[in-house]
Structures are given as structure tokens and as C-alpha cells.
Amino acid sequence: MAVLEVLQYPDPRLKQVSAPVTVFDAALHAILVDLEETMRAGPGSVGIAAPQVNHFVRIAIVDVSSKPGILQHGCLRLINPEIVQRAGEVKGREGCMSVPDYTGSVLRAQSVRVRAQDSGGQWREFDFEGYEARAVQHEIDHLDGLLFLDRVVSPRHDLFRRKLYR
């Protein structure tokens, strides 16, 4: 168990696309444990993605259970996650352990359906909403080399950008 070093932008490694997980073994389990510990060590952090700690594999952890009164699934270990459906669009403020001392407004889908494998390789499907959906989308972006800086919108005006998602 270890708290890993979190890469910080402008480190170019944060912009690379991570590879799918193919082997579900003890090494994967070890990464999951370290990732979760690193996330919990980050003040206020409700999610983390493996590329943030220099592991370029498609793993994200999200746990918004510290936030009172919202829909949530507890601590999620999402392996090879894919968004299969999105609905609605909402603006919210985001920050990132990899982008210190800056937060910005980001448009995200209000709800997403996500398909992901669990730590045993079993495929599962989840429906996320609101704050938890935002966290999941933020972490999945990391797997594709995207930071919230790629999606930040003007705080002064609610400008809906064209071609927001790619």
C-alpha cells in the first residue's frame, strides 16, 4: 500500500491515451489499492484515474459517498469504463489533483450509463446522475488524455460550445 505521486499538468503524460486492462490479477489489485489510497490522501478528492499516478491503463475510482444527500453508488472501481448513454447537460465547477490551484466551470451530461468491468473482470452497468455522473465523466476523460481544462467554459456566460464531446 502506498500513496503514489500524482502527475501535475503541464506534465505531457497526462495528455496520453491509456490502454485497456486485459489481465485481472494481483498486480491489478495492487494498483487499485494504491489508487484508492492516493485518492483518499488528496484533500477533498472524490475520484482518481490511473494515468494521474503514471499508470497508463483504463482504471478509474470514484467515491462521492462523503457528499451528503446525493444519489451515489459508494466506492466504485471502474475498469475499462465506457459511457454508453448520456442525457442532459449541466454546468458545474471542477478541480483536479493534477491541476492545482485552478477550478473552472465545465459542462457535463446530467446522467450517464456506464459499462465497466469490476476487479474480477465481470462486466457491469451503472446509471449515474448529477455530481456522481460528473465525477465519473471527469475520470473517464483522464483515460483519454483529457483534462477538465479541455472542457472549461466561460464563468460569465453560459455558452454552450458546439461539438463538446468527442
Added chain:
Amino acid sequence: MKTGKHWHMLTVVGADRPGIVAKLTEALFRGGCNLGEASMARLGGNFSIMLMVEGGDAAALERLVRPVTDALGLRLHLDPIHGELHRHVEPNVQVTVYGADRPGIVAQATAALANAGFNILDLNTDVGGTPEQPIYIMLIEGYVAEGVAAVERAIVSLRASGIEVRVTALDTMIG
């Protein structure tokens, strides 16, 4: 971005036209200056910018910028400041205020917020509607230790005076 010794707040105001920011910042860049945080807004058709500039004393900065502002007919103002970067305060409450335009909305609304211990971090206002029936819209973000409930208590009398006020908790998602 360094946090150096010689920071100034450069304020430039005047009639808006395309290219002002480009010409100002080109002159500063050529003069060896470094820029910090900046905010430009078009207010009632007027160009306005406040720009943190590092490098040189006020006289040296004025020599760099004056030819540009004179050529564009802009007013220039420089103040020495303490350049404090990398110390952002996260807002936790957003307040939206609007109503039929009349004198006093900003003073009354911000007085109520100040009484609640609200520190304004960002404020923008617009006059919309028609010339015959203008409406005033104000968007505020800030930090208040006691949160939304304290703000709600503080604005009861504002609402009674016919101003619409909406208070929303801001929860930054850190991922």
C-alpha cells in the same frame, strides 16, 4: 509563472475596438514583462481591462504602454500591487440577483451579503431588458464560512423589497 517583486495592476479603459488586448500585450511582451491574472470586460460598450504585469517600475511600464494607449485613445492607470499568485480561494456560494432596474440594488444586495460574512470573489452585472423597462442582473460568487443558510437569512429583507434573489451552494468536484 514566478511570484516576483515588481508587480503592477495595469488598468486600461476606453472605447472598444478589435485588437486592443493584442497591441497592449505585444508592447509588454517586447518590453520583457510577464503577465499574471487578468480580467477584461466590455461594459456598456467600453473596453476595460485589469492586468497583472511583472517587470520594471511604473515609469518603465508607462513608457512601454503609453504609445499604444495614446494611439488607441485609451486611458491608462498603473498601481503597484502585491502579486499573490497560486492562492485562489474556492467559492462555496453563488448568488443571483435580478429585478426591475432602479438605483440601490447593488448596494442593498451586497450590504446584506456583507452582513452574512460573505466575501465576494467574483461579481458581474448586466443591464438587460429594453430602454423603457431595463432589468438589472447580478451574478456573484463568494465564500461564506456559514454557508447557504447564513446567506438565506441575510437576504430576507431584500426579497421583501421586490428583488429576486437565488442562493445556490457551489460544490467543486475534485477528481
